[in-house]
Amino acid sequence: MVFLFLYLPIVILIIFSFNSSKEQMNFAGFTFYWYKILFSDKEILGSVLNTLIVAVVSSSIATILGTFAIIGVQNLKKIPKKILINIANIPLINPEVITGVSLMLLFVFINQNFKILGQGLFTLILSHTTFCIPYVILSIAPKISELNPNVYSAALDLGASPAYSFLKVILKEILPGIITGFILAFTVSIDDFVISYFTGGSVQTLSVAIYSMSRKVVSPEINALSSVLFFLVFILLIIINLRENKKVFKTGEI
Amino acid sequence: MKKRIILTPYIVWCIVFIIVPMVLVLFFGLTDESGKFTTRNLCEVFLYPDVFLRSLWLGFKATAICLVVGYLSALIISRLNVKLQKILIILVMLPMWMNFLLKIYSLMFILQDNGFINGILSSFGFSKFNMMNTEGAVILGMVYNFLTYMILPIHSSLVEIDEKLLDAAKDLGANYFMTFVKVIFPLSIPGIVSGIAMVFIPSVSTFILSKMLGGRQNFLVGDIIDMHFLGGIYDPHIGSAISLVLMILLLICTGIINQLQNENKSKKGALVI
Amino acid sequence: MNFGFKKNKIIFFILFFLILGFAAFILFKYIMLSKQNKEASLILNVYNWGNHISDGTNGYLNVNEEFEKNTGIKINYTTYPDNESLYAKLAASGTKYDVIIPSDYMIDKLKKENMLQKLDFSLIPNSSYIDEEFKNLEHDPQNEYSLPYTWGIIGIYYNKSIVSELEKEIDWNILWNKKYEKNILMFEGNPRDSFLIALLKLGFSINTTNKNELEMAANEIIKQKPLIKGYVSDQVFERVSSGETALAPYYADAWIINNKDKNLGFTIPKNTNKFLNSICVPANAEHPKEAMMYINFLCDPEIASQNISGIGYSTPENAAREKIESKFYHSKILYPDEDIIKNAQVLKNLPQDTNDLINDLWLKTRASKSNDTTKLVLIFLIFSCVYIGLKFYKSLKNKRKLNKGNLVIV
Numbered sequence: 001m002v003f004l005f006l007y008l009p010i011v012i013l014i015i016f017s018f019n020s021s022k023e024q025m026n027f028a029g030f031t032f033y034w035y036k037i038l039f040s041d042k043e044i045l046g047s048v049l050n051t052l053i054v055a056v057v058s059s060s061i062a063t064i065l066g067t068f069a070i071i072g073v074q075n076l077k078k079i080p081k082k083i084l085i086n087i088a089n090i091p092l093i094n095p096e097v098i099t100g101v102s103l104m105l106l107f108v109f110i111n112q113n114f115k116i117l118g119q120g121l122f123t124l125i126l127s128h129t130t131f132c133i134p135y136v137i138l139s140i141a142p143k144i145s146e147l148n149p150n151v152y153s154a155a156l157d158l159g160a161s162p163a164y165s166f167l168k169v170i171l172k173e174i175l176p177g178i179i180t181g182f183i184l185a186f187t188v189s190i191d192d193f194v195i196s197y198f199t200g201g202s203v204q205t206l207s208v209a210i211y212s213m214s215r216k217v218v219s220p221e222i223n224a225l226s227s228v229l230f231f232l233v234f235i236l237l238i239i240i241n242l243r244e245n246k247k248v249f250k251t252g253e254i
Numbered sequence: 255m256k257k258r259i260i261l262t263p264y265i266v267w268c269i270v271f272i273i274v275p276m277v278l279v280l281f282f283g284l285t286d287e288s289g290k291f292t293t294r295n296l297c298e299v300f301l302y303p304d305v306f307l308r309s310l311w312l313g314f315k316a317t318a319i320c321l322v323v324g325y326l327s328a329l330i331i332s333r334l335n336v337k338l339q340k341i342l343i344i345l346v347m348l349p350m351w352m353n354f355l356l357k358i359y360s361l362m363f364i365l366q367d368n369g370f371i372n373g374i375l376s377s378f379g380f381s382k383f384n385m386m387n388t389e390g391a392v393i394l395g396m397v398y399n400f401l402t403y404m405i406l407p408i409h410s411s412l413v414e415i416d417e418k419l420l421d422a423a424k425d426l427g428a429n430y431f432m433t434f435v436k437v438i439f440p441l442s443i444p445g446i447v448s449g450i451a452m453v454f455i456p457s458v459s460t461f462i463l464s465k466m467l468g469g470r471q472n473f474l475v476g477d478i479i480d481m482h483f484l485g486g487i488y489d490p491h492i493g494s495a496i497s498l499v500l501m502i503l504l505l506i507c508t509g510i511i512n513q514l515q516n517e518n519k520s521k522k523g524a525l526v527i
Numbered sequence: 528m529n530f531g532f533k534k535n536k537i538i539f540f541i542l543f544f545l546i547l548g549f550a551a552f553i554l555f556k557y558i559m560l561s562k563q564n565k566e567a568s569l570i571l572n573v574y575n576w577g578n579h580i581s582d583g584t585n586g587y588l589n590v591n592e593e594f595e596k597n598t599g600i601k602i603n604y605t606t607y608p609d610n611e612s613l614y615a616k617l618a619a620s621g622t623k624y625d626v627i628i629p630s631d632y633m634i635d636k637l638k639k640e641n642m643l644q645k646l647d648f649s650l651i652p653n654s655s656y657i658d659e660e661f662k663n664l665e666h667d668p669q670n671e672y673s674l675p676y677t678w679g680i681i682g683i684y685y686n687k688s689i690v691s692e693l694e695k696e697i698d699w700n701i702l703w704n705k706k707y708e709k710n711i712l713m714f715e716g717n718p719r720d721s722f723l724i725a726l727l728k729l730g731f732s733i734n735t736t737n738k739n740e741l742e743m744a745a746n747e748i749i750k751q752k753p754l755i756k757g758y759v760s761d762q763v764f765e766r767v768s769s770g771e772t773a774l775a776p777y778y779a780d781a782w783i784i785n786n787k788d789k790n791l792g793f794t795i796p797k798n799t800n801k802f803l804n805s806i807c808v809p810a811n812a813e814h815p816k817e818a819m820m821y822i823n824f825l826c827d828p829e830i831a832s833q834n835i836s837g838i839g840y841s842t843p844e845n846a847a848r849e850k851i852e853s854k855f856y857h858s859k860i861l862y863p864d865e866d867i868i869k870n871a872q873v874l875k876n877l878p879q880d881t882n883d884l885i886n887d888l889w890l891k892t893r894a895s896k897s898n899d900t901t902k903l904v905l906i907f908l909i910f911s912c913v914y915i916g917l918k919f920y921k922s923l924k925n926k927r928k929l930n931k932g933n934l935v936i937v
Contacts, residue, residue: 002327003342006349006401009360012370016363037584042592043604065264072261084265090272093451095459095504097476098497101483102275105490108619109278119622130271133264187351193462198483201622202572202605210355211462212577212606223363226356233351237344303902304895310906367771384709387757469757470715473894486717487886488615499903506910513917 010230017223034224041221047209050121051190054205058128059185065129066136066185067178070144071170091131092138100198103127107199119201127199128189135188136181143177183240279501282494295495302478302496306503309474312389313458316396320453321446323397324404328445329438331405332412343409350402358466361395362386365467387469395463396453403452411445412438443514451511455504475500570601571817574613574624576804577606579677581837585785588833594824600817611717617642623811625818630804634673635666635876637807643672644810650819653826661803661843665875673805674822675843677835679779680802680863680871681723682795684763689773690792698796699728702774703747708754712766712775715758718889719874721748723800724776733800734875738884745888752892767791778802779860781839793860801871803843 020031038044069088073081091099107123147170155165171178193207200208213222286292331342349357364370365385372382385391415438423433461476470477475496477485482493573591583589591602607613610633616622617637629637637643648654654674661675683697689710692701702711702724715721725744726733735741756772764782766772768791783793806825808818824830832850835842841861842848848856855861877885890896 002323002401002405003345005398006346009357009364009398010349010352012364013356013360043582046603065267068260069264072264076261084268087268087272090276093455093505093508094501095455095476097459097461097479098279098501099275101479101493101497102279103271104483104619105278105282105494106271106275108490126271130267133267191351191354193354201616202574202603202624204605207353207355210353210359212608222356222359226353226360229353229356234348237348237351241340241344297900300900300903301896301898302894303897303899303906306903306906367766368769384756387759469759471755471757478894483619484612484615486609486611487890488611488618490619503907503910506907506914509914510910510917513914513921 010226013223014227014230017220017227019220019223034220035228038221038224038228043204044206044209044213044221044225047204047206050124050203051206053121054124054128054196055186055189058125058189059132059182061125061129062132062136062185063178063182066133066181067140067174069133070137070140074144085137088134088137092134096131096192096194099131100127100195103130103195104198119199120203123199123201124196124203124205127195128192131192131195132185132189135184136178139181139184140174140177143174147173279494279497282491283498284495286491295492296499298492299495299499302475305473305475305478306500308472309458309476310503312393312396312474313454316393316400316457317450317454319393319397320401320404321450324401324449325408325442325446328405328408328412332409339413343406346402346405346409354399355462357399358395358463361391361398362466365391365394386467387471389468389472391467392464392472392474395467396457396460399463400453400456403456404449407448407452408442408445411442415441447511447514451508454507454511458504458507459500569599570603571626571814571821572622572624572812573602573604573626573821574616575604575606575626575628577608579606579628579804579838580604581834583837585837587837588830590825590830590834590837593830594821597824598817598820600820602821609717609720617809623813624809625812625814626821627807627809628676628804629807630802630874631664631666632874632876634805634807637809638667638672639876642810643807644812644815645671646674646808646822647815647819650816651823651826653823653828656826656828656831656844656846658843658845664803665873667805673807674826676804676806676825677838677840678801678803678843679840679861680795680867681776681800682779682793682860684767684775684777684783685792685794686767686770686773687790687792689770694792694794697794699724699776702776703728703751703754705754707773709756710773711751711754711756712763712772713751713755713758714763714775714777718885721758721889721893722885723874725751727796727798727800730798733872734877736877736881741881741884741888745892748889748892758893764791778840779863781836781855781858781861783860784854784858785839795860795863795867797867797870799867799871801868801873803873804840 017034018030018032020029020033069084073084076084103123103126104119107119111118152165152169155169156162160168191207192205193211196205196208197211204212210222210225283295284291284293286294327346331339331346334342362369366372367382367384367386369386371385376382419437419441420433423437428436458474459476461474461480464470464472464474464477479493479496479500481487482489482496581587581590583592591604595601607616610629613627613629614633614636617624617627618640634643646654651674657675661678662670667673683699683701685697685701690697690701690707701707702713713721713724722741722744723733725747726735726740728747729740729743731737731740731744763775763777764780764786767775768786768788770790779793779795783791806822808815808822812818825834826844828844828846828850831842831844831847835847836851836855842851848862887896
């Protein structure tokens with residue numbers, strides 16, 4: 001039942017993306033017409049490109065910053081550690097609207113006082129990075145708490161340079177966490193609407209483009225778009241899970 | 255020593271993009287256009303009790319529905335064998351990765367007066383009935399979008415329960431219902447708590463859902479914030495003040511929700527003792 | 528086996544750095560691109576109403592693409608839903624647009640706040656095609672800041688199979704008729720839109736600054752609220768023609784001519800509102816010269832006729848109107864009789880205190896803003912009490928548990 005509820009709307013949308021009639025509910029015949037329209041729609045394609053750029057860049061920065069942060073935090077005393085982790089979680093706990101609004105205020109403020117940083121792709125990347133970092137930290141944190149601190153000092157004792165032992169010991173152990181964090185940040189960034197809406201300026205991400213598209217005459221183009229996206233996500237998830245299964249299989253063998 | 259340096263870029267980032275924006279919200283909320291201190295904005299915010307109440311109430315209803323539906327499905331999923339469980343969890347996660355707006359759009363598509371459901375109903379001779387632009391549609395949208403966030407944490411807390419505990423309960427003569435009440439449910443509370451937090455907060459603060467599914471009949475807090483920043487009434491000062499109040503209200507709510515969990519933790523501690 | 532494990536990790540490493548490299552590459556490419564674009568000033572930022580340009584989907588010319596082809600200048604085209612959103616974007620964010628298309632009263636407001644720059648008409652020779660009746664209007668008496676783009680009037684769309692009144696009998700009052708409860712769609716982007724129809728119904732000036740008149744209008748909005756199905760501006764035509772909704776006031780649009788739907792009717796009440804959307808260039812535009820080129824391109828009669836056919840509104844250029852299909856040319860919907868146009872009122876920029884009053888009244892009627900602060904304070908108090916109570920209860924319980932624990936240990 002739950003699955004029916006979760007999937008029925010999407011499946012119906014996919015079926016109707018092949019509808020040759022412009023009327024919403026009359027299924028007149030099978031066609032790829034809307035897909036053709038979709039792939040020649042510059043506004044949509046441009047926004048997809050924007051979304052991808054923002055997602056890749058901001059999730060990469062977020063992954064690097066988040067990794068450094070979580071490694072650094074381990075060495076702090078209890079109270080500053082607690083404060084820092086709480087601050088890090090603010091974008092997670094806060095409602096999206098407020099994060100979006102506050103970032104918008106920040107960029108407006110900077111722009112009005114220093115005449116730099118007009119809203120656009122750059123501000124989008126900055127704000128996406130900000131709300132992606134907590135996701136990265138969240139996925140690395142369990143790995144790092146499993147880490148045995150003695151291994152690192154052992155490596156040092158055995159004559160490895162700090163950088164080398166860091167790379168070989170710590171980073172290697174938490175790498176799966178980092179990758180999960182990256183993927184999570186990537187998807188969260190792609191999915192985001194609210195924050196892009198408030199901080200995007202004249203640059204439209206896919207979500208914002210859909211939002212402005214659905215305002216007046218809705219064409220079945222949106223249906224086509226959702227089925228394309230659905231299959232992309234589907235394939236992506238399958239790949240990730242196959243990878244994980246393989247890993248489980250291999251470690252199981254050991 | 256080196257690790258302190260590693261931390262600095264992140265701390266700088268936090269200050270610039272988390273702390274400063276929050277301070278700005280506070281600043282804008284407490285000043286007027288000329289930058290002078292005023293409580294006018296805050297007073298203005300307190301003129302919207304119905305909007306806040308409606309948001310809280312809708313969020314509460316959506317969370318309650320999510321909790322019941324999500325708990326049941328998580329429970330059923332966790333009873334299955336591991337392989338099937340994994341596939342089902344992927345299936346639960348999949349819609350989470352779909353674009354939020356497209357999901358709303360698909361709901362609009364089937365709920366409309368000439369939409370899918372009414373199409374089926376009328377082909378069976380029933381009269382059409384109105385689903386769009388109602389409170390129910392908004393709640394349905396919330397449930398549809400946030401259900402996954404309820405199922406996942408509950409499921410993971412259910413899976414973590416040690417099978418031996420269940421066996422022990424059985425050996426001690428408890429039937430399934432008793433086992434559920436005494437063992438499974440208390441141990442899944444951490445999952446429930448994080449599920450509630452993850453559904454309730456976005457539900458209360460949403461603004462597109464009410465716009466697209468609710469026909470702007472009933473404004474939610476998110477709508478009013480949006481309206482003061484990028485909508486019909488441009489006034490970032492009042493907008494900030496509303497955001498501020500909403501933030502504090504939701505912080506208190508999170509506090510209450512978390513309180514439920516802590517109580518359980520101490521219980522768990524007591525159990526161990 | 529151990530080796531296999533290692534290899535797996537190495538693959539992870541490679542993958543990770545590949546992704547990082549890819550990200551860096553894209554960033555690099557983007558910076559290079561934006562630099563190039565800056566040097567050649569290639570991207571023109573156009574900010575327009577939604578569906579307010581011909582984009583090739585109706586079989587007419589794709590205007591932006593044609594411009595890009597002709598000049599090599601790229602267009603970043605984005606849209607806004609209403610005048611106030613445009614204002615918010617311009618006032619708040621540091622976004623620099625090159626071409627914007629506000630309507631009458633907003634032009635006045637932007638002009639007064641020094642947010643527009645004067646157009647350079649030596650670069651816009653095609654401006655001579657604009658008809659005399661659209662020149663020297665109140666919002667821009669010297670024709671310095673704006674150039675008319677489209678115009679139109681507001682009428683009522685109705686479904687003939689549901690609405691029993693004859694076309695002649697339909698006026699604004701029908702939107703308050705209890706017969707059509709939950710069967711009326713109101714368009715509304717902002718407070719002024721919703722006051723507009725109420726003021727028209729009452730027969731007041733739509734630019735009234737009289738407090739009593741505005742309060743009466745607010746009362747009308749309250750009265751109308753239970754009859755409304757939704758306050759939306761999307762898919763109005765489809766919804767009315769399919770019978771989902773009986774009535775909807777909306778802008779006159781060529782959709783009704785193109786779709787020849789027998790059920791869909793459109794009528795223009797005697798006193799109505801006329802809007803004029805004009806092209807302007809913001810004061811902080813980065814490429815004013817290219818913006819003038821773009822404006823000139825839009826005013827070319829050939830382009831303008833294709834564009835207006837795609838948009839579905841009415842054109843302020845007779846030269847362009849002569850080139851459009853006769854079904855549009857002779858349409859009484861797009862180009863109504865002289866007396867209707869004469870009677871139609873235009874929205875004007877209002878003084879700030881009137882705007883504040885309208886916003887306040889609108890929030891009271893639509894967002895149930897009240898005069899009473901105690902309720903929300905009470906909510907806060909209750910929530911805080913629950914929180915503190917729970918915390919207190921918990922700590923009490925904890926102490927007891929601890930005592931018990933101690934007892935056990937003892």
